[in-house]
Amino acid sequence: MKRAAVTSRSLRSLGYDSEQQVLEVEFSSGALYRYEEVPPDAVQALLEADSLGRHFN
Template sequence: MVAGGALLHEQVRSSNIRSVGYSQADRVLEVAFHSGALYRYDSVPADVHSALMAASSKGSFLARFVKGRYPYHRISS
């Protein structure tokens, strides 16, 4: 686990994504990119987080099932 934003992050194997953090209680997903950008997605169900972590391509899953579906904001660049 590594520190990301407000959540503890788990490093992932991805060409774009460095780590992912999730709070089931708050339904908040944080995604840290290798570029240094950190995004927080709100109202994300636990099953979506689980599917992201199990996906063979984290970036493709994020683009298809998270981006544009959940409210988000950039925490840092």
């Protein structure tokens, strides 16, 4: 899955597979997490948030 860089102090990049509904989050620390069963509207809300890190937490 391709991830795109994001502007955030706590998140480095995000990737989303809409078919599998899997969200990949790379943190500034380099840690990479995969979240399953993430609906597209939740990803859209994250991307539109004023603060990605705050919204994610």
